[in-house]
Amino acid sequence: MKPKVAIFDFGCCEGCQLQLVNLEEALLDLVGLVDVRQWREAMSEHADDYEIALVEGSITRESEIPRLEAIRRQAKVLVALGACAHTGGINAMKNHMPMERALDIVYGDKAGWFDTIPARPLSAYVPVDAAVPGCPVDRQELVEVVKALLMGVAPVLPTYPVCVECKMAENICVFDLGLTCMGPVTRAGCRARCPSNGNRCLGCRGLVPEPNANAHKEVLAEHGRTVEDILAEYRMFVSSAEVAQ
């Protein structure tokens, strides 16, 4: 019997679900291996007897918490798909300012009409069995994680920083180009995609386990960055709890 899969989203840009669509012909193969029970992005068919839930987006409103809990109760395996679900992602940038201020800037005197809470990853509310990091998720890694799940194996994520992959790609160090980079503290697995395209790592995959943040801060400071600059770098993608550390 084919595993029953469902795909859900909360507050996000839906770019991670799009990477499923972007698997192109491989998606057609994948759809042959699993029974997709609901996927609002792509289908009108709908059933609630799924076993594996791929969940994108972060929780940004009270009303979303019971919905996530219901998904958790049904799913045998719940996978956080992408940075927003995994770490809170870019949505969590708003957590660094008072919510009333954010509401005021965007909605002005109509702010009272809208409800919002600090953006949190799924794991702040329910146990998460596996995660596909990144903003957006890397298509190759996504396929690897899905394959592992279909074989009943826990997917394994790299526990070393992006710098390792960046060195293997033979890139010039981003710091030597005069830019700041989150590579030294960010979990690898993206094949250092941004530095390999001439840009810097923004830390979208979240921190590597036990990051050497102090050494990173020293490197940033050596390149003339202030404490506020360094915090700003972290606040883009690293969860607010981790920034506090």
Add this chain to the structure above:
Amino acid sequence: MTSFDVNVHYVTRVEGHGNIRVRVRDGQLEECRWEIPEAPRFFEAMIRGRAYHEAPPITSRICGICSIGHTLASIQGIENAIGFVPSEQTLLLRTLLKHGETVQSHILHACYLAAPDLVGAPSVVPLATSHREVVLRAVRLHRLANEWCDLIGGRTTHPIRAVVGGWTRLPTVEELRGLRQRISEALPDVEATVELFRALPFPAFERETEYLALRKPDEYAWYGGDIASTDGDVTPLPQYRSKVKEFIVPHSTAKRARGNRNSYAVGALARVNVNYDMLRPLAREAAEALGIRPVTCNPYLNTAAQVVEVAHVMEDSLDVIDRLLERGLREEGYAVQARPGTGVGGVEVPRGTLYHEYTVDAEGRITDANLIIPTGQNHQNIEDDLRALVPTLEGKSEEEITLAMEMLVRAYDPCISCSTHLLEVEFV
């Protein structure tokens, strides 16, 4: 007509979720609302205090489907604010990247999401068996578009190489030649797609409205230009606030906008209506085959207009690549000298005109941002269309009423996510 309610509970989003509430009693339309309960995400607030060069990668995350459009609108807004004028090479490459996104997004919507309605299928999944060749053709075009964006932008979703000032990395001449050949070889697939949509039955429904799109004197505008209206008026981009009047309603976290009338529309149909005379020959043929000429007021034909635009940007890209190859690629870097100021960016993204306005201070920090999203501009027009559509559904079955409303909202391609399963209709 009997009485019925349309009550959608939490189904989809527009750049998130959209609900429809319609209440008809004894044939009288008592309520008609297009609601956006999308989780508010506060980008305009989050961007404040950030360095100007961070605006594009942050605002790219507003939308996974048109992240290239957001990146480019953000770059343009910032560059106008800090007084930087990009090179011709940079602009040509931005256009080429933009065109790749247009193909990716339009094929996704027209072939994967809208076409199943037109052949009576619940999704593209069963079509993969019943209409395999048609689906594989769409996948081929979609794959080409994504690989095209990967090649130019470094990544198709949240591009890496396009930055304020220029490009962090250029494609090679060989890569551009290869891309040109692939686009050229894919033109028969585009022609077959036009044929496919020509044969599909689009619902007949018209409502006159205002259409807005960017316009340039010498080309079909995608990146910058003036704001042109089918009502005849033209507004320079920096004065966009005088044309695009934003307002807020309590049943929607997405802001709305109006122009001369109660509502206006943006997107593929608006662009074809405004810029019909600028279409390239292949696209002009497609427009004729699909029955679109200015001003076409059937919102269902927005999907057909997307197919016309796929033809246009594929043909235009051949010319853009030729111009790049003729000039020869040069490493220009992306260093800028920033001055404080305010600037507006306007880009035609798949769903319509996208505005990004920024104010940057002497330290290079963003002090203010105003972003106006295409789907937000369409919300009031969608609601007004629904209001006009309901009375025309007199005597239809429950399924037909549901489908007609679903298809109408879907035709605007409000977002990939709200394009399917939009309505749950309760008939009383």
